[in-house]
Amino acid sequence: MSRTSRKRSTVANRAIVAGAALLLGGGGLAAVNVYASAGEGKSSQANQNVAQTLSTISCPDPSTKLTEVPEAARAEVDRELAKMDTQITEAYARFASEKRAIEQDSGYANNAILGPLKAKRFAALDRISIAMGRVGTKPQGLEALSNCTLRADDNAGGGQGNGQNGQNGGQNNGQDGGQGDGQNGGQGDGQDGGQNGAGGQDQGQNGGQDGGQDQGQDGGQDQGQDGGQNGGAGGGQAGNGPEASDFVDITTVQPNVQQARNGRGGSKGTFSTDCGRNEAGLFNSDNVIVAPGVTNGAHHFHDYIGNQANDAFATDESLAAAETSCANQGDKSSYFWPVLRLQNGQDEADANSDGGGKEGNVGIIQTPSQVTNTFVGNPKAKVTAMPRLMRIITGDAKAFVNGTANANASWSCTGFEDRQLKDKYPICPEGSQVVRTFKFQSCWDGVNADSANHRTHVAFADGNGNCGNGFKAIPQLQQRIVYDVPPGPGFAVDSFPEQLHKPVTDHGDFINVFDENLMNTMVDCINTGQKCK
Numbered sequence: 001m002s003r004t005s006r007k008r009s010t011v012a013n014r015a016i017v018a019g020a021a022l023l024l025g026g027g028g029l030a031a032v033n034v035y036a037s038a039g040e041g042k043s044s045q046a047n048q049n050v051a052q053t054l055s056t057i058s059c060p061d062p063s064t065k066l067t068e069v070p071e072a073a074r075a076e077v078d079r080e081l082a083k084m085d086t087q088i089t090e091a092y093a094r095f096a097s098e099k100r101a102i103e104q105d106s107g108y109a110n111n112a113i114l115g116p117l118k119a120k121r122f123a124a125l126d127r128i129s130i131a132m133g134r135v136g137t138k139p140q141g142l143e144a145l146s147n148c149t150l151r152a153d154d155n156a157g158g159g160q161g162n163g164q165n166g167q168n169g170g171q172n173n174g175q176d177g178g179q180g181d182g183q184n185g186g187q188g189d190g191q192d193g194g195q196n197g198a199g200g201q202d203q204g205q206n207g208g209q210d211g212g213q214d215q216g217q218d219g220g221q222d223q224g225q226d227g228g229q230n231g232g233a234g235g236g237q238a239g240n241g242p243e244a245s246d247f248v249d250i251t252t253v254q255p256n257v258q259q260a261r262n263g264r265g266g267s268k269g270t271f272s273t274d275c276g277r278n279e280a281g282l283f284n285s286d287n288v289i290v291a292p293g294v295t296n297g298a299h300h301f302h303d304y305i306g307n308q309a310n311d312a313f314a315t316d317e318s319l320a321a322a323e324t325s326c327a328n329q330g331d332k333s334s335y336f337w338p339v340l341r342l343q344n345g346q347d348e349a350d351a352n353s354d355g356g357g358k359e360g361n362v363g364i365i366q367t368p369s370q371v372t373n374t375f376v377g378n379p380k381a382k383v384t385a386m387p388r389l390m391r392i393i394t395g396d397a398k399a400f401v402n403g404t405a406n407a408n409a410s411w412s413c414t415g416f417e418d419r420q421l422k423d424k425y426p427i428c429p430e431g432s433q434v435v436r437t438f439k440f441q442s443c444w445d446g447v448n449a450d451s452a453n454h455r456t457h458v459a460f461a462d463g464n465g466n467c468g469n470g471f472k473a474i475p476q477l478q479q480r481i482v483y484d485v486p487p488g489p490g491f492a493v494d495s496f497p498e499q500l501h502k503p504v505t506d507h508g509d510f511i512n513v514f515d516e517n518l519m520n521t522m523v524d525c526i527n528t529g530q531k532c533k
Helices: 073-096 097-103 108-135 140-148 187-195 202-207 220-225 317-321 515-528
Strands: 017-023 030-035 056-058 149-151 247-249 272-275 301-304 333-338 341-342 370-376 391-395 410-413 426-429 434-439 476-483 491-494 507-511
Touching: 017 097, 030 476, 056 073, 056 108, 073 097, 097 108, 097 515, 108 140, 108 149, 149 410, 272 515, 370 515, 410 426
Parallel strands: 247 426
Antiparallel strands: 017 030, 056 149, 272 370, 301 333, 333 507, 341 491, 370 476, 391 507, 410 434, 434 476
């Protein structure tokens, strides 16, 4: 994908300046040039009601309940689940674009957005029940998962936006943001930089002539009033984030990493495979694990390394026959994760594409400065080979609305990796780089290469490193992905629109396409305590 930039897209809500400066304690960092897409704007003083506290649409995730789907029904069930994701995306876009109507009439959202969404979901869940009942036992009660709600942001008692959560955007990006992004932002983003100690008038140069005032010309004073009329993005109201409170200065975080002790019967070796950094720019917004055969099934873009044939229509056969970016050609596995974008007011080439700007994923995709794939052993047991074509997902792309039970990715900074964050992005000191870490499930049921919800065939070891319930230890994939991005809260991972680019939604995907000999070599290296590449 090209790295060319272009004039800001109205579809992506122009990625306007969301806050000019953010002063952080501890390390004394001044983070400037915070960007997010629109949706952060002024609501009229007379209508500061329900919409000001609402930031997203929250729907139950049926896939978490569908743990026993007959193989013959899986394709149809997967398609219906993917359709339901599309339904939420469409409803979220309408929620963002009709914020003013929701502000003026608290019943409007139920009548125009949630009601029609519930009807579509009810029909899809009914089709899922019929498909499963056709070849097995028809599930009961799925229709109860059709209802969705408008949800307030978790931060600052109901998502009043970037403002109240850091006092950098005033009480609300819309309310005290008056003509800009907050009373603390003065008349706009430009002056916000000055009053908060960084950026000052400069912020205006990045966002236009003078930050706040230029907001009027680039969607501007209207940004405040319309608050996301174009489907927006941004922290807080009717946008898709992230917001200032999603970031934390890593120097203020206490060390929190703990590791299980190795036992006498443990497997202490490692096996590393170098598959590059996606220098070739292989991206798509598919997810062949969760939504096979569905274009844009992820609603956000992924980086791909390893297997070069991974898209929605990849089969076991095409994956096995594909080229690989891995140095060892015996590893044709597919490793993929949501791209990270620099939200600097410039658009990527996908600004008008599904999975990109159309769904609030805006900014320039960042190529990692380093990616390492290391398979490690189990502190209490020897490992056994993974089955070929095993699928594993770690983390939860919908953790913001699903809850954090399956959230697993973590964030840190080089030089500070004894401090890991699950629900915050790190702000790293000058000279330190952002680090994403994925530690995949390391216990296997011994039978299945996948499961209906893509989770129950694998599990994490307990705090002592033990696999329970008859599960076997397998090599654990640990990925470390490093980015050289400017210090400050100006980046975010791609996400489903309604997930607001929250860091807790980060996730990684893996399909094992090692050849048998190389997999056996990996197992031998790990079990005998060697370090192999």
